[in-house]
Amino acid sequence: MLEGKFALVTGCTRGIGRAIVETFARNGANILANGRTEGSLDDLCTGLAKEHGITAEPVYFDVSDPAAVKSGFQKILKITKQLDVAVNNAGVLDNNLLGMVNPKTVQEVFAINAFGTIYVMQYAARLMMKQKQGSIINLSSIVGINGNEGQVVYSGSKAAIVGITRSASKELAPANIRVNAIAPGFIDTDMVRTLSEEKFQERMDSIKMRRIGTPEEIADCALFLASDQSRYVTGQIIGVDGGMLI
Secondary structure, eight states, X not given: OOTTOEEEESSOSSHHHHHHHHHHHHTTOEEEEEESSTTTTHHHHHHHHHXXXXXXXXXXXXXXXXXXXXXXXXXXXXXXXXXXXXXXOOOXXXXXXXXXXXXXXXXXXXXXXXXXXHHHHHHHXXXXXXXXXXXXXXXXXXXXXXXXXXXXXXXXXXXHHHHHHHXXXXXXXXXXXXXXXXXXXXXXXXXXXXXXXXXXXXXXXXXXXXXXXXXXHHHHHHHHHHSGGGXXXXXXXXXXXXXXXX
């Protein structure tokens, strides 16, 4: 489905990001894998290239640092002048009741989840405009749409993704660049496994399909949005949550 395309995925050392790069590579995409820690994606990229016969290159930069993002895209330009897909997956979670929120937490969460998405989109869009086509996929969350107790900062940063996505989709549509977002529900990642047993079960009980989602199910939605099967889809926020209620 992605044969010959180049796809950048941020935050792909584990969880949903890793599932997305593996799914994309399996479907023929050349991978530009982003992480913050130098060397953390070397083995993954070597393995993907060998297994699927594609190009897979690690590109290390911190999405929350605009200068680092610029430098990262300069590295990308040395690898390829082509960028067909950009997935803004890098994110952090911080759970705190409103009264316990501090400025440092607000700055860090928004810097990565929201501001980082904008920085990456700016440079990705410039490359895509030269080709007159592309797909940008942002990761929001079910709490970004519905809110959740104890997640004022996190849900706020993910709600920002909704506005960012819909606004950018209007700006970039004339250049045939599609911008959509995925809003995952309760997905089986390291992040959710830090919840207490009581809170974990509470989340499970709220899912109408009676099971936790998998990173691969989010990756399959990203594959659809990255491919030509969604060539007339833009400005959409797609919930992948198994009928979860918050």
